[in-house]
């Protein structure tokens with residue numbers, strides 16, 4: 270229940286955008302009586318206190334099939350015990366959409382979830398509701414305004430900046446951006462195995478207006494210099510594009526380096542700290558021996574990262590996940606569970622990096638190792654984001670750690686196809702939902718030097 274409008278006297282439930290979803294005109298029992306209070310109950314009914322009596326008015330969704338209506342009623346009841354449970358909201362939203370594909374209800378539901386989560390100071394969850402609402406109405410600034418109204422009274426400055434940036438992207442009103450933003454430094458990023466460097470370039474382009482200093486904060490690397498290699502004739506043109514891209518990146522302030530081995534970065538960059546280290550689609554050579562050898566690479570990479578990072582710094586790894594069961598196989602081949610656990614990293618997010626129809630970085634092309642050839646297998650790429658913790662947990666307790674750690678962070682399960690009771694972490698994969706949020710490239714508010 271959000272507001273009333275100028276209708277005749279009676280009880281009207283009006284959504285935020287002024288749509289009347291329930292109306293009860295003045296009836297005999299209410300005639301000439303003063304309404305003392307109105308209260309929305311958890312199941313959507315309205316309690317009306319009047320002349321020392323309470324009336325419960327229950328909106329009926331007449332056009333809805335009985336079984337859909339019953340499911341919705343049951344889900345709403347479950348929501349009462351946890352009004353911030355995103356999964357329940359998503360199930361509810363699905364039911365509403367099945368009944369009416371253009372229903373406004375899912376959007377309103379996610380806004381309510383946002384408010385419920387923000388009121389209980391669960392800003393991780395509130396952000397997920399926020400992203401869901403934005404996905405439904407990508408051009409609407411209401412989720413930004415609503416989320417901002419809660420975040421601005423908290424110490425979460427980075428989150429506030431993020432929402433301001435989202436708002437600016439919609440309105441292009443400079444006042445929507447905090448004053449000092451453009452001159453801010455960005456977090457130092459080390460990009461590994463960049464291949465054709467289209468990710469580096471796309472990342473900079475995407476944030477050009479809001480993060481002009483991002484380019485200077487990036488060191489983009491690869492093990493081999495593909496642009497110096499002899500490629501087949503049909504790749505000549507692409508090689509020229511790659512050469513030009515590298516020159517452009519260097520000219521705009523990116524530090525581009527070759528011969529950087531992911532397993533040795535603690536030596537290459539000894540004494541430096543990188544708050545963000547990212548490797549998209551790690552892969553070595555295609556021979557079976559090389560693939561077998563590569564299984565050690567990610568665990569060694571994590572170990573190497575941990576010597577350049579402090580607690581709360583992050584490692585991003587993007588993996589081609591395709592569909593069916595391939596996503597598990599790819600995680601196991603890359604040993605992200607084993608690598609992160611043994612180096613003291615915890616998974617904090619998994620988010621969509623790109624599908625054939627929707628790319629997070631529009632000009633990025635995922636290329637095969639040592640080539641400029643796109644990897645055309647289609648499917649979905651997911652970005653796994655790990656945060657360095659201050660303890661390396663004993664391997665056995667790692668499986669349970671997802672339950673023990675901060676409930677404001679991502680919940681995931683560690684699973685295996687191996688049916689034994691305690692399968693080795695090398696054979697495990699993460700199972701968890703995919704988030705839709707975006708990164709924060711700005712340096713933290715503490716002004717701490719790198």
Ligand SMILES: C[S@@+](CC[C@H](N)C(=O)[O-])C[C@H]1O[C@@H](n2cnc3c(N)ncnc32)[C@H](O)[C@@H]1O
Nearest residue numbers: 462463464492530531549550552553635636638
């Ligand atoms: C499948 S390609 C992906 C390229 C690019 N990141 C992308 O997403 O299209 C894998 C990349 O990892 C690089 N690579 C393989 N082993 C590496 C290692 N030990 N250290 C650094 N880079 C490595 C390869 O040179 C190649 O560019």
